[in-house]
C-alpha cells in the first residue's frame with residue numbers, strides 16, 4: 001500500500017501511523033488521499049519488516065536496540081508501544097515494539113536501531129566482546145586493580161535437562177572499559193577452566209552501571225561447582241555456583257486433574273466459566289460482582305467524508321453504535337441548481353446535507369461550513385457531532401456522496417454484549433468471612449496478553465476440582481480472589497477487532513484525535529492508571545497522550561477497571577498477597593516498580609528482610625513453574641521491576657504494596673524458548689500458537705498455586721526468627737560486623753546502649769542484589785538487636801514497644817579496648 005506522510009504532530013509517530021491508515025476502507029471513502037501530505041517529499045513505499053498472520057495495518061513486533069534506559073524512556077514518551085520485555089546486550093538494551101511499517105520507518109529516520117522481528121534474533125556478544133577487549137587493552141595496564149563483588153552465581157536446568165549458567169558480578173571500576181571474564185569447571189574435582197570461558201556483558205540502566213552478566217544464560221554441559229571471574233583491571237574472585245530452582249515439590253496425587261483450557265477464551269466465556277464453577281462448588285466458591293461497570297464493548301458510530309485533509313470531515317454519533325448510532329445515515333446531496341444554499345434536513349435517523357452551489361452551479365460548501373451547518377441543526381446535532389479533520393481548518397470543498405450508514409465497526413459476535421461489562425471475581429475458600437489470609441490473583445490487565453486469563457482460570461479449576469485430595473489446605477486456610485480478566489472490553493476488542501489492543505475501550509481523546517482511523521489508538525493502559533508512583537507524580541514509563549499505548553488516563557484511578565481492583569482490596573482487607581499476571585518474557589517481579597528518570601530515583605525499595613523473603617518465595621514459586629515442562633525463569637528476570645525490566649509509573653502492584661501493604665508481585669508468563677539448533681533463546685510474543693500458550697498457562701497456574709502455598713505458610717508461621725552478630729573485619733581503629741538470621745527477617749539494632757525498637761536502624765543490603773551490609777564502628781560499642789520475620793514474629797518474643805530487655809546484646813570491640 002502506498003502510504004502518505006503528514007506533518008509531525010504532538011503525538012509523534014503514533015499520529016503519523018494514524019495518518020497512514022486514515023484512508024482505509026470506511027464505507028464512504030472514495031480514494032487515497034495523495035494531497036494530504038505537506039510539501040515534504042513523498043515517502044517511498046515502506047516494506048513491512050514482517051507481516052504476521054495477525055497483522056493489522058502491517059503491525060509487527062520488532063526488536064530495537066537502544067543505548068540506555070533514557071532511550072527506552074524516550075520511546076515510551078513518544079508513545080511507542082513497547083512489549084513488557086527488556087534484555088541487556090553489550091550494545092545497550094533490547095526492547096520489542098509493536099510497530100506499523102510507517103512507525104518503523106519513522107524510528108529508523110530518527111536514528112533508532114531496528115533489528116528485524118523477534119524471530120530473527122542475533123547474538124552480538126562475540127563481536128562486542130572483541131571490541132570491548134580492544135578498547136580496554138589500551139587503558140587496562142595503568143588502571144588500578146578493581147574489586148569484584150559476586151551478586152549471583154547459579155546454574156539451573158531448563159528444557160529437557162539442559163543446563164545453563166548465570167552469573168552477576170559488580171566491579172568497583174564502573175567505566176565502560178572494564179572487561180570481566182568468567183571461567184568455570186565442569187563438576188566436582190575437575191580443572192577450574194574445564195567447563196569453559198566467556199566474556200561478561202556490562203549492564204547499564206538510566207546511564208548508571210549496574211553490574212556485569214551474560215546477555216542470556218550460557219548453555220553448559222555439566223553443572224559447575226565454582227566460577228572464577230577476572231577483570232582486565234586486575235580484580236579476581238572465585239565463588240561457588242549454586243543451584244537455581246529445582247526445589248523438591250510434593251508430588252500431586254495420582255488422581256490430580258489439570259488442563260482445563262483448550263482454546264483462547266474471550267471475557268464473556270471466561271466469566272461464564274467462573275459463574276458455572278461457583279454454581280458447581282457453592283460450598284467453596286462464590287462470585288463477587290465488582291461495583292464499577294466498564295465502558296462496555298461499544299463506541300460511537302462514525303462516518304468520514306472526503307479525499308484530502310482540507311475537504312475531509314467526519315461525524316460521530318452521540319449514542320453508542322449499538323444504541324442507535326449504527327442506524328444513522330448521512331448523505332451529501334448536489335442540488336443540481338445554481339446559487340443554492342447549504343442546508344441540513346433530518347428525517348428519522350437520516351441526515352441529508354444539501355450542499356451549496358455557486359452561480360455556475362458548482363458545489364461550493366467547504367468542510368468547515370458543512371461541519372458548522374450539521375452542528376447548528378438541532379435535529380442533526382441531537383444525533384451526531386461533526387468535525388473537520390483533526391486540526392485542519394477544513395477550507396476544501398466537499399463533494400457529494402450517497403447516503404451512508406455510520407458504523408461502530410465492531411466485529412464481535414452477538415454473544416459479546418454491547419453494554420457495560422459486569423466484571424466478576426471468583427472467591428474460593430472454605431471460610432470466606434474475612435478471617436483467613438487473602439490472596440488476589442488477577443490477570444489480563446492488558447488485553448492482548450491472551451494467555452494470562454487462561455492461567456487464572458486454570459488455577460481456579462484446579463483448586464476446586466482437586467479440593468478433596470490435593471488443594472484442601474490452601475482452600476481451607478486461605479481466602480482466594482481470582483479475577484481472570486481485569487480488562488474485559490479491551491480483551492474483547494483484542495480478540496475480535498485489533499489483536500494488538502493493550503488498553504481498555506474508554507475514549508479520552510478530544511475530537512481532534514477522535515476520527516475513525518484513530519480507533520485502534522484509544523483507551524487507557526490500566527497498569528498505568530493507579531495512584532502510586534504515577535506519571536502525575538512525576539514517575540517514568542507512562543504517557544499523557546491519549547493515543548499512546550501507555551496512556552495513563554486523564555487522572556489516577558480514572559478507569560472503572562482500576563477502581564475495581566482497589567475496591568476489592570479495600571472491601572477485603574484480609575488480602576495480604578496479590579499477583580498481577582502479564583505476558584511475555586518469563587519474569588517474576590516485585591515492588592518497587594517505578595522511578596523518576598532524573599537520577600533514577602526509585603520508589604522506596606523493600607527492606608532487606610522483605611527482599612530476602614521475596615527471593616526465598618521466588619525459589620518456591622519458580623520451582624513450581626519449572627515442574628511443568630522444565631522452564632526455568634532466569635535469575636536475571638527475577639527481582640524488583642526496575643532492576644530487571646523498566647519503570648512502569650502507576651502500576652497496580654505498587655498500588656497494592658505502598659497503599660495497603662499487600663505483597664504485590666508480577667508475573668510475565670511466556671519465557672523465552674531455547675532453540676538447541678541455534679543455541680539461542682527466542683521470545684514467544686503475546687499470542688503464540690495455542691499449543692505454546694497452553695503450556696504457558698499450565699506452568700504459570702503451577703506458579704499461582706505455589707503463591708497460595710507461600711501465602712498459607714505465611715498464615716501459619718508462628719516460628720520466631722533468630723539472629724546473631726558476626727564480626728566481618730577490623731583494623732586497629734575500626735571493626736566491621738553484620739547480622740545473620742536463620743530465616744528472612746529484618747534486624748533492628750542500636751549502638752548507643754538504648755533499647756532497640758521498630759524505629760531503630762535496620763540492617764540493609766550492601767547494594768542492589770547484594771547480601772547484608774556491614775556496620776563499621778571506630779570505638780567499642782554495645783550492640784543491642786532483635787529480628788522480626790515477614791509474618792511479624794519477633795525474636796525471643798521481645799516486645800519492642802514494651803519494657804523488657806530480652807533483646808540480643810553483644811559487645812563489639814575496637815582495637816584492644
Ligand SMILES: [Zn+2]
Pocket residue numbers: 084445446449582583
Ligand atoms: Zn501486560
